[in-house]
Each structure stands twice: as C-alpha cells, then as structure tokens.
Amino acid sequence: MTNQHGRDDVAGENIVTVFGATGFLGRRIVSRLLDKAVDVRAASRHPHKNILDNTSGRRPSQQIAADILDPSSIAAAVAGSRAVVNTVSLYVERGELTFERVHVQAAADLATASRDAGVERFVHISGIGSNPKSSSDYIRARGRGEEAVKAAFPGALIVRSAVMAGPDDGFVTTIARLVRLLPIYPLFGDGGTRLQPVHVEDVAEAVSRLASGQIATDASTFECAGPRIYSYREIVREIAAQLRAPSRLVPLPFAVWSILATAAELLPAVSLTRNQVELMRRDNVAASGLPGLEELGIRPRCIEEVVHMIGHDD
Numbered sequence: 001m002t003n004q005h006g007r008d009d010v011a012g013e014n015i016v017t018v019f020g021a022t023g024f025l026g027r028r029i030v031s032r033l034l035d036k037a038v039d040v041r042a043a044s045r046h047p048h049k050n051i052l053d054n055t056s057g058r059r060p061s062q063q064i065a066a067d068i069l070d071p072s073s074i075a076a077a078v079a080g081s082r083a084v085v086n087t088v089s090l091y092v093e094r095g096e097l098t099f100e101r102v103h104v105q106a107a108a109d110l111a112t113a114s115r116d117a118g119v120e121r122f123v124h125i126s127g128i129g130s131n132p133k134s135s136s137d138y139i140r141a142r143g144r145g146e147e148a149v150k151a152a153f154p155g156a157l158i159v160r161s162a163v164m165a166g167p168d169d170g171f172v173t174t175i176a177r178l179v180r181l182l183p184i185y186p187l188f189g190d191g192g193t194r195l196q197p198v199h200v201e202d203v204a205e206a207v208s209r210l211a212s213g214q215i216a217t218d219a220s221t222f223e224c225a226g227p228r229i230y231s232y233r234e235i236v237r238e239i240a241a242q243l244r245a246p247s248r249l250v251p252l253p254f255a256v257w258s259i260l261a262t263a264a265e266l267l268p269a270v271s272l273t274r275n276q277v278e279l280m281r282r283d284n285v286a287a288s289g290l291p292g293l294e295e296l297g298i299r300p301r302c303i304e305e306v307v308h309m310i311g312h313d314d
C-alpha cells in the first residue's frame with residue numbers, strides 16, 4: 001500500500017501508530033507527526049471521525065478501526081510500525097470497562113503486541129501523580145499501567161501530563177463557560193488544590209518528538225506541565241477576570257461534589273465524574289527531578305493564551 005508521502009506502508013519504513021488518535025490529545029499528536037513528514041496510522045474505534053482541520057488538506061496516512069480491548073485488532077494495528085503511541089483514555093468506569101481493564105491490562109496488551117511486532121519505540125501517555133499504591137482507583141490504575149507497560153516493553157517511554165488546556169478542552173473551557181453563566185461559582189473544596197496546567201499542543205509536540213525519534217534520550221519518564229503553578233481558586237479568578245465575568249467564588253465541600261458526581265454519572269451525557277472530584281482533592285504538579293518539556297526543547301506556553309482564544313471565539 002502506498003501512502004500519501006509515496007512510500008510503501010507495508011514495509012513499515014517510518015510508520016507511527018497512534019492509538020486514541022481521534023481524542024483531544026491524540027488529534028494533535030497526529031498533526032505534529034504529520035508536520036515532521038512521519039507516516040501516521042491513526043487508530044481508534046471510530047475511524048470516520050475528522051481528526052484534522054478539514055481546510056488543511058492534511059490527513060493521516062491511514063485511519064483504521066482498532067479496539068485496544070481486542071488483541072487481534074491491536075496486533076493488526078501495530079504491524080509494520082516503527083513506533084506506537086498509546087493515548088487511549090477512560091475517565092468513567094462502566095460495567096466491565098474499568099480503569100484496570102483499559103489503563104493496565106489493555107495498555108500492557110498493546111505494549112506486548114508492539115514488542116512482538118518489532119516496534120522500536122513505545123510511548124505511553126499517563127498522568128502526573130500516577131501512583132500504583134494510591135487509594136484512588138483511577139490514580140492507582142495509571143500507576144500500575146505504567147509498570148505493566150514498562151514490563152511488557154522494556155525501554156517504553158512514559159509521558160505523564162498535567163491537566164491539559166486547549167480550545168476544546170474540558171478544563172479551561174468549562175471554567176470559562178461556568179464563570180460567565182453563574183453569578184456564584186462553587187469551588188472544589190476551598191479551591192486550594194495546586195495545579196500546573198499545560199497547553200495540549202506542548203504535550204503533543206513532546207510526544208511527537210519522542211515517537212518520531214527526533215529526540216534521543218536515556219530518560220524513560222517525562223512529566224509535561226505548564227510554566228506556572230496555580231491554586232484552583234487562582235485559575236478560576238484569573239479566567240473570570242480575563243473574561244470580565246464578575247462571578248463570586250464560594251467553597252463547596254468535596255463530600256457534596258462526590259454526591260453531585262455520583263448523580264451526574266447516571267445521566268447519559270456525563271458532565272462531572274467522581275474521578276474528577278477525586279483528582280481535584282490532590283495537588284497535581286510536576287515532580288522535581290524528572291525531565292519535562294524543557295528537556296525536550298519545548299518552551300511551555302501559558303494557559304492565558306487558551307482563555308484569550310475562548311474569549312474571542314464567542
């Protein structure tokens with residue numbers, strides 16, 4: 001099969017397969033890889049989704065249907081790849097679709113299939129704060145997932161991200177929408193949780209540099225975080241000020257949020273999850289001593305840029 005760069009895909013010259021390619025981060029990773037003239041195989045369960053801006057005329061070399069829970073589908077998806085990226089998410093557990101199943105077992109299955117297929121580089125996306133011993137099911141699964149991937153694919157690269165901001169994110173955009181809508185804005189707890197939001201384009205660039213082999217590194221774990229640490233209260237206050245929305249911030253205990261999230265998860269369109277509430281209880285900032293964006297040659301951008309874009313979109 002000849003791809004859009006006129007090379008033979010089957011030979012696997014330089015194919016990077018991205019699992020989760022239709023997602024918030026995955027789409028940008030695909031775009032950044034294409035910028036580097038890398039052949040991209042975009043894998044997800046819904047391959048008909050538009051990944052890239054229609055007007056750009058760019059498209060992945062291949063866009064395929066693949067389910068990370070199905071071993072035969074992942075073996076076919078990684079065949080002939082030089083590198084594989086796992087940016088599949090699961091934020092809400094439903095029945096057999098658990099954090100353990102997706103973030104540990106399926107991640108390890110994908111890493112094993114990649115190793116067996118002779119893939120050179122495996123990049124696994126995780127989250128800052130991942131901890132195999134955490135009392136939170138989600139954070140524990142992320143930590144155990146990292147361990148399982150490293151055991152299955154020696155030399156796997158782990159990229160832990162802080163909460164990501166981008167024009168279509170679920171963080172800054174949600175806060176921006178709510179501060180404009182609500183005269184009284186309920187904070188998570190007293191709003192003191194410390195966060196270090198990172199621009200999604202910076203994380204995508206970091207992942208694409210690692211997956212394309214542009215950066216040679218001895219490090220195995222990277223933490224991508226933004227240039228500034230804020231309290232949640234500060235973020236809300238700054239977004240409200242930038243959008244000139246006179247919202248009054250009031251503390252709301254985490255116990256109340258947990259009840260609201262339990263109810264929200266029963267709705268068809270989930271707007272708040274227990275997992276989100278659980279994550280907001282803990283500081284989420286980069287650990288000192290681990291390499292991050294700077295070590296990958298990327299100057300982290302401020303999230304104010306995202307707020308500015310949102311403000312000018314309406």
Ligand SMILES: NC(=O)c1ccc[n+]([C@@H]2O[C@H](COP(=O)([O-])OP(=O)(O)OC[C@H]3O[C@@H](n4cnc5c(N)ncnc54)[C@H](OP(=O)(O)O)[C@@H]3O)[C@@H](O)[C@H]2O)c1
Nearest residue numbers: 020021022023024025044045046067068088089127163164
């Ligand atoms: N967003 C953040 O602020 C943030 C912060 C820290 C870490 N992270 C991590 O970054 C990664 C990407 O997050 P995101 O926010 O970009 O997620 P997202 O927007 O929800 O995208 C997830 C992607 O995974 C695909 N997917 C889900 N289940 C799949 C399955 N069974 N088989 C194949 N593909 C599947 C989805 O496509 P289909 O539905 O079409 O299959 C989609 O392309 C995740 O590991 C997440 O935990 C995110």
